[in-house]
Amino acid sequence: MNxxxxxxxxxxxxxxxxxxxxxxxGGGKAMKDLIDDVFVEAFDxxxxxxxDDSARIDLLDLAQYGDRLAFTTDSFVVDPLVFPGGxxxxxxxxxxxxxxxxxxxxxLYLSCAVIIEEGVSIDFLLQIARSMAATAQEAGVKIVTGxxxxxxxxxxxxxxxxTTGVGVVAAGVELGAHRARLGDAVLVNGLLGDHGAxxxxxxxxxxxxxxIESDCAPLQGLIASLLNAAPNIxxxxxPTRGGVATVLNExxxxxxxxxxxxxxxxxxxxxVRGFCEILGLDPLYLANEGKIVTIxxxxxxxxxxEAMRAHPLGRQSAIIGSVVAGxxxxxxxxxxxxxxxxxxxxxxxxxxxxC
Amino acid sequence: xxxxxxxxxxxxxxxxVKEIERLLAHIGRDQSRPLQIMEVCGGHTHSIxxxxxxxxxxxxxxxxxxxxxxxxxxxxxxxxxxxxxxERPEVIFTTFGDxxxxxGSRKSLLQAKADGxxxxxxxxxxxALALARKYPTREVVFFGIxxxxxxxxxxxxVLQAEREGIRNFSIFCNHITIVPTIKAILDSPDxxxxxxxxxxxxxxxxxxxxxEFIARYYKKPMVIAGFEPLDILQSIWMLLRxxxxxxxxxxxxxxxxxxxxxxxxxxxxxxxxxxLREFFEWRGLGSIDHSGVKVRDAYAGxxxxxxxxVPNAKIADPKSxxxxxxxxxxxxxxxxxxxGRACSPETPLGALMVSSEGACAAYYQYGGIKxxxxxxxSAA
Numbered sequence: 001m002n003x004x005x006x007x008x009x010x011x012x013x014x015x016x017x018x019x020x021x022x023x024x025x026g027g028g029k030a031m032k033d034l035i036d037d038v039f040v041e042a043f044d045x046x047x048x049x050x051x052d053d054s055a056r057i058d059l060l061d062l063a064q065y066g067d068r069l070a071f072t073t074d075s076f077v078v079d080p081l082v083f084p085g086g087x088x089x090x091x092x093x094x095x096x097x098x099x100x101x102x103x104x105x106x107x108l109y110l111s112c113a114v115i116i117e118e119g120v121s122i123d124f125l126l127q128i129a130r131s132m133a134a135t136a137q138e139a140g141v142k143i144v145t146g147x148x149x150x151x152x153x154x155x156x157x158x159x160x161x162x163t164t165g166v167g168v169v170a171a172g173v174e175l176g177a178h179r180a181r182l183g184d185a186v187l188v189n190g191l192l193g194d195h196g197a198x199x200x201x202x203x204x205x206x207x208x209x210x211x212i213e214s215d216c217a218p219l220q221g222l223i224a225s226l227l228n229a230a231p232n233i234x235x236x237x238x239p240t241r242g243g244v245a246t247v248l249n250e251x252x253x254x255x256x257x258x259x260x261x262x263x264x265x266x267x268x269x270x271x272v273r274g275f276c277e278i279l280g281l282d283p284l285y286l287a288n289e290g291k292i293v294t295i296x297x298x299x300x301x302x303x304x305x306e307a308m309r310a311h312p313l314g315r316q317s318a319i320i321g322s323v324v325a326g327x328x329x330x331x332x333x334x335x336x337x338x339x340x341x342x343x344x345x346x347x348x349x350x351x352x353x354x355c
Numbered sequence: 356x357x358x359x360x361x362x363x364x365x366x367x368x369x370x371x372v373k374e375i376e377r378l379l380a381h382i383g384r385d386q387s388r389p390l391q392i393m394e395v396c397g398g399h400t401h402s403i404x405x406x407x408x409x410x411x412x413x414x415x416x417x418x419x420x421x422x423x424x425x426x427x428x429x430x431x432x433x434x435x436x437x438x439x440x441x442e443r444p445e446v447i448f449t450t451f452g453d454x455x456x457x458x459g460s461r462k463s464l465l466q467a468k469a470d471g472x473x474x475x476x477x478x479x480x481x482x483a484l485a486l487a488r489k490y491p492t493r494e495v496v497f498f499g500i501x502x503x504x505x506x507x508x509x510x511x512x513v514l515q516a517e518r519e520g521i522r523n524f525s526i527f528c529n530h531i532t533i534v535p536t537i538k539a540i541l542d543s544p545d546x547x548x549x550x551x552x553x554x555x556x557x558x559x560x561x562x563x564x565x566x567e568f569i570a571r572y573y574k575k576p577m578v579i580a581g582f583e584p585l586d587i588l589q590s591i592w593m594l595l596r597x598x599x600x601x602x603x604x605x606x607x608x609x610x611x612x613x614x615x616x617x618x619x620x621x622x623x624x625x626x627x628x629x630x631l632r633e634f635f636e637w638r639g640l641g642s643i644d645h646s647g648v649k650v651r652d653a654y655a656g657x658x659x660x661x662x663x664x665v666p667n668a669k670i671a672d673p674k675s676x677x678x679x680x681x682x683x684x685x686x687x688x689x690x691x692x693x694x695g696r697a698c699s700p701e702t703p704l705g706a707l708m709v710s711s712e713g714a715c716a717a718y719y720q721y722g723g724i725k726x727x728x729x730x731x732x733s734a735a
Contacts, residue, residue, distance in 0.1 A: 273356055279478075337584045338365040339407020344720050 025150025085213030196286030258326030362583030397424030562617030639678030
């Protein structure tokens with residue numbers, strides 16, 4: 001038998017209705033009960049439980065990790081709410097944790113603001129809150145403050161979540177897209193486009209059955225070992241909406257350099273390739289939720305690759321290209337066929353509302 | 356990936372490019388008077404850009420990107436009609452994704468959706484029919500668009516709806532036919548083309564016989580081509596071989612998919628449901644006789660044009676657009692006065708900037724810009 005210590009939990013059962021109603025957003029007892037039964041129940045930690053208007057964090061405590069505060073926010077409106085490989089709760093934690101981590105910060109605290117459409121079941125809400133809690137634990141962060149709003153039917157699509165995150169950047173870590181230099185290597189930590197393809201497949205409106213799971217994962221661990229192995233790393237970004245193509249264009253633009261990637265070196269799952277072939281999509285523009293694109297000086301590229309591959313979330317890491325001499329701001333791809341093409345910014349969405 | 360990677364083999368491509376260079380030298384063409392080959396189909400244009408095929412070819416050959424993108428050549432007036440239908444409160448308007456962005460004179464379908472119309476993206480007309488079954492009190496309209504490639508699936512859906520007795524389903528028919536269009540291009544006085552790559556997926560339906568007149572009367576060779584980059588290179592090579600040997604024939608490179616006789620079942624469904632229109636309006640090319648089809652009287656109940664009064668207004672193309680000249684290979688996309696300035700994928704003025712398969716959008720997106728401008732600079 002596994003001996004795990006179970007933290008003391010509040011007794012559940014103050015909410016006696018099966019679904020969220022407008023009363024749960026009214027600021028009265030019903031709301032307090034909902035918060036207790038769902039969010040406090042799932043997130044339970046000493047900074048949250050006083051349920052004051054704000055969480056107060058000790059500055060000396062923060063300062064032990066570095067010399068700069070990192071602060072970010074993101075909203076999540078994914079459809080469907082539960083998809084292969086994750087759900088909106090996991091996504092809301094990973095998204096903000098990863099935004100902090102790619103900036104070189106150690107992610108520490110999150111807020112969680114939820115907008116709920118009346119009629120959502122309490123059990124489902126609790127399932128999402130627990131998913132957030134489990135992901136937060138995996139990411140080493142605490143959810144310390146939050147907000148709950150309930151809106152009329154039709155005013156939102158079941159549930160929107162906004163998370164804000166606070167982290168600390170260690171002294172000496174300097175990252176920026178403008179730091180990319182001629183000869184730098186471009187790396188990714190694995191198979192691209194899984195999240196975008198999983199979401200499109202899960203919507204079920206294209207009669208395509210696919211086994212593709214979202215890559216949604218918190219990356220602070222992988223990024224810590226990467227920073228350790230390649231201390232002069234120039235820049236990282238998580239290629240979420242807009243995919244790798246968009247991130248590379250942002251880097252090329254910011255640093256006024258040209259970037260060339262090699263199609264043959266770009267890691268793609270066969271299922272994602274097939275999915276894109278059928279629907280006429282380009283996987284380079286599909287969203288990822290557990291990936292980073294990083295620019296590394298040439299003399300540290302191999303050790304960076306090794307460190308990434310040693311991490312469970314980076315087994316299929318690859319060097320996909322480099323910063324080359326060419327028209328500043330331009331991203332090109334050496335195609336598998338031996339030709340060369342421009343990889344531009346997407347004008348609109350390939351398909352609307354992926355995450 | 357099987358049946359895909361084989362057709363993207365780099366070493367085979369290198370062999371073909373060498374052979375193409377050899378043939379071109381033998382034919383005696385160089386950069387000062389390049390051979391002009393038109394790929395009729397937007398699917399080819401897309402592959403050519405996607406794999407960088409154009410840049411692999413010698414400069415003594417020039418690819419002209421033809422009119423075969425049905426989304427691009429749809430005139431503004433028809434988009435206005437779509438919007439007018441979609442604006443009816445009882446209507447669920449269903450469409451292929453790419454058609455959502457095409458600008459009308461008032462708005463695109465994407466804007467109509469944002470303004471509250473029930474516009475839904477589908478991947479097949481059968482999905483639209485499923486919506487009609489699901490919402491019996493609504494009117495589901497499918498935006499039928501495309502050449503002979505998509506014509507049969509719309510026809511079969513109409514036949515299926517009739518069999519099931521579904522009355523709240525109709526199609527807004529904008530299907531067009533490729534042969535009169537190629538003929539219109541061949542008849543234009545400023546024509547310079549030396550040969551054609553034929554649209555493989557159209558031939559999958561109609562076979563290769565309807566193209567015979569191109570070789571016989573206009574003395575231009577054609578190769579019906581597949582859509583993978585090796586298909587395209589091989590088809591160019593076959594075309595050059597014809598030119599080199601002084602032959603002028605309709606050859607089929609895409610026999611693995613497109614049989615010589617086409618698809619009899621598909622053709623039957625097409626003949627049953629549609630008849631030719633006297634003329635149809637094309638963006639960039641103007642009115643072309645017998646270039647579109649409409650729903651036959653027997654299926655009038657499934658014809659959105661009859662079911663709902665559509666404005667059917669003619670809207671002239673913007674004057675500054677030179678789409679027609681680009682389509683015929685008279686000028687290159689970047690030589691158009693408004694290319695990349697007033698006309699870009701964000702704010703398309705002309706047909707060819709509208710869809711990602713349009714020649715101008717492909718140049719803009721995949722980077723003919725630089726090549727084109729460099730060529731012009733070095734020529735000046």
